[in-house]
Amino acid sequence: MGIVDSKAALYALGFVIVALLLRASTRKSIRRNGQPLRKPPNTLPLVGNGIQFLQDRWKLFAWFDKCQRIFGYETVALTVPTLPPGVLIHDPRNLEFVFKNEGIFTKGNFVKGRSWDLFGNGIINADGEFWKVQRKAGLSFLNTANLRVLTEVALPQYLHESINDLRSATGVVDLQHIFHEITTQLMGKMAYNMEMHADDDFSQSFDYASGATAERFQNPLWPITEMFFGMKFRKCVAVVKNFGRRIVTSAVHDRQIQKEREDGTAVEEESKLDQISGSLIQSLLDAIPDEQTVADAALTYLSAGRDTTGQALTWTFYLLMKYPSVVSKIRQEAQHRFQEKDLTNATSIDPTVFTPATMPYTMAVFYEVLRLYPPIPFEIRQCMQDASLPDGTFLPKDSVLVWCLLAMQRSRLTWGDDASEFNPERFLEDGKLISKSASEFPVFYGGSRTCLGKKMAEAIAVQVIPTMVELFEFEGVEEGERRSKTSLTLPMEGGLPVRVRVRR
Numbered sequence: 432m433g434i435v436d437s438k439a440a441l442y443a444l445g446f447v448i449v450a451l452l453l454r455a456s457t458r459k460s461i462r463r464n465g466q467p468l469r470k471p472p473n474t475l476p477l478v479g480n481g482i483q484f485l486q487d488r489w490k491l492f493a494w495f496d497k498c499q500r501i502f503g504y505e506t507v508a509l510t511v512p513t514l515p516p517g518v519l520i521h522d523p524r525n526l527e528f529v530f531k532n533e534g535i536f537t538k539g540n541f542v543k544g545r546s547w548d549l550f551g552n553g554i555i556n557a558d559g560e561f562w563k564v565q566r567k568a569g570l571s572f573l574n575t576a577n578l579r580v581l582t583e584v585a586l587p588q589y590l591h592e593s594i595n596d597l598r599s600a601t602g603v604v605d606l607q608h609i610f611h612e613i614t615t616q617l618m619g620k621m622a623y624n625m626e627m628h629a630d631d632d633f634s635q636s637f638d639y640a641s642g643a644t645a646e647r648f649q650n651p652l653w654p655i656t657e658m659f660f661g662m663k664f665r666k667c668v669a670v671v672k673n674f675g676r677r678i679v680t681s682a683v684h685d686r687q688i689q690k691e692r693e694d695g696t697a698v699e700e701e702s703k704l705d706q707i708s709g710s711l712i713q714s715l716l717d718a719i720p721d722e723q724t725v726a727d728a729a730l731t732y733l734s735a736g737r738d739t740t741g742q743a744l745t746w747t748f749y750l751l752m753k754y755p756s757v758v759s760k761i762r763q764e765a766q767h768r769f770q771e772k773d774l775t776n777a778t779s780i781d782p783t784v785f786t787p788a789t790m791p792y793t794m795a796v797f798y799e800v801l802r803l804y805p806p807i808p809f810e811i812r813q814c815m816q817d818a819s820l821p822d823g824t825f826l827p828k829d830s831v832l833v834w835c836l837l838a839m840q841r842s843r844l845t846w847g848d849d850a851s852e853f854n855p856e857r858f859l860e861d862g863k864l865i866s867k868s869a870s871e872f873p874v875f876y877g878g879s880r881t882c883l884g885k886k887m888a889e890a891i892a893v894q895v896i897p898t899m900v901e902l903f904e905f906e907g908v909e910e911g912e913r914r915s916k917t918s919l920t921l922p923m924e925g926g927l928p929v930r931v932r933v934r935r
């Protein structure tokens with residue numbers, strides 16, 4: 432290189448450094464009333480909160496809980512090297528503002544970049560038109576008629592199979608696996624018309640990929656670490672994607688058969704369940720021309736519906752084993768329903784007698800579990816433009832907002848002094864179920880992106896919980912507090928091993 436070239440290179444380098452310095456000095460920063468925000472405990476010079484984020488997720492959640500206890504509703508600063516500046520929010524007013532301004536607070540590149548490999552353009556990751564068509568397909572899948580088939584046909588069928596497994600079980604059984612099997616079969620059949628099981632290759636790979644994706648949110652150096660340790664993740668994602676393509680191929684095949692039926696060549700009697708099976712994937716195929724996006728959408732729905740509900744049931748039974756008085760009250764409520772329906776001498780349980788409207792106590796138990804163990808334990812959004820929260824916090828474009836449901840839903844300011852205790856009665860008033868605003872109890876999210884499957888989850892819980900409680904006595908075999916393993920949701924680490932005794 433000539434001397435002129437070297438000089439030019441030197442000038443260019445100098446220019447870049449000056450430009451970067453200027454950019455840094457003129458960059459807007461997060462502020463409230465013109466002041467920087469307070470920092471959470473254990474914030475270190477240079478690395479900020481980076482170390483907190485690198486530790487095990489249960490410890491991270493404990494740290495979020497500590498922040499909530501120290502700061503109440505105050506918004507505090509979060510800093511992690513290499514990441515955009517962020518805040519940790521606690522105030523329900525701020526959350527309400529986020530829910531109402533979905534266009535400003537989106538998943539952004541921060542979330543999408545990390546979950547792209549697993550979810551691609553699936554609904555959880557999508558914005559704009561992609562989101563709209565998937566939401567519409569989901570709404571038509573979760574319509575009232577389909578929910579009735581779920582309650583009256585599909586769930587009783589799969590629940591019955593699990594009851595039989597438990598009746599014949601000897602030794603220790605993993606209840607998490609039992610619940611996961613119910614929700615996997617349900618979603619597989621109703622959404623995709625496919626037979627799926629909790630221990631098939633796809634489910635295992637999805638589980639691993641979900642854990643590795645969640646780790647990306649805690650490890651800012653994930654693009655580098657995955658170069659060395661990401662082999663298994665890549666293999667699992669390949670299995671998952673392959674399965675997504677199988678779902679689509681099978682749905683296209685179902686269409687051909689359906690068309691032949693309509694042409695009158697193969698008319699058969701169909702059960703109610705068969706009639707609606709695969710209705711989600713068929714709606715997605717109708718709405719989206721690209722089959723890869725259909726596959727992404729299908730997989731995202733599966734994660735949203737299956738894992739969350741199965742895990743919520745697992746935490747429910749974990750808590751029920753600790754609170755026998757709550758079990759007795761669920762049994763009383765179930766007995767009351769049997770009397771009302773004149774089913775006191777029934778030898779088997781008819782699960783259709785349990786509905787959210789007739790089982791307020793059971794619903795209160797389910798809500799209380801969701802409060803303490805939210806299946807989606809934390810959320811992240813990114814500002815698409817400069818914004819100011821109702822508490823006055825100014826957030827420049829690209830800032831990241833974090834809220835930890837597991838901590839927020841234990842706030843004494845919102846839930847009273849007994850916030851950390853399991854007390855289903857807090858959701859009841861004169862024996863009736865009371866609802867909380869989405870900003871105080873964000874377990875199903877809020878605003879235009881509220882969870883689509885809330886009713887489905889409730890319909891499943893209100894049948895499974897009293898049925899299992901009436902038929903069986905469960906005894907935990909592991910002492911101590913259970914924790915969740917790393918995941919996008921809240922699976923119990925090591926499952927929920929129990930001993931089962933048949934009551935009747």
Ligand code: HEM
Pocket residue numbers: 554555566569732735736737739740743801805806807810873874875876879880881882883884885887888
């Ligand atoms: C106890 C069970 C459940 C809980 C706690 C739960 C919670 C949530 C939460 C917090 C979100 C927002 C996630 C985000 O965008 O970051 C969400 C979204 C969603 N949930 Fe659920 N969910 C549950 C069950 C279900 C079920 C059974 C389905 C049925 C398929 C479902 C379908 C969805 C869908 C499609 C979205 C995306 C909505 C959108 O972005 O417009 N969920 N859920």
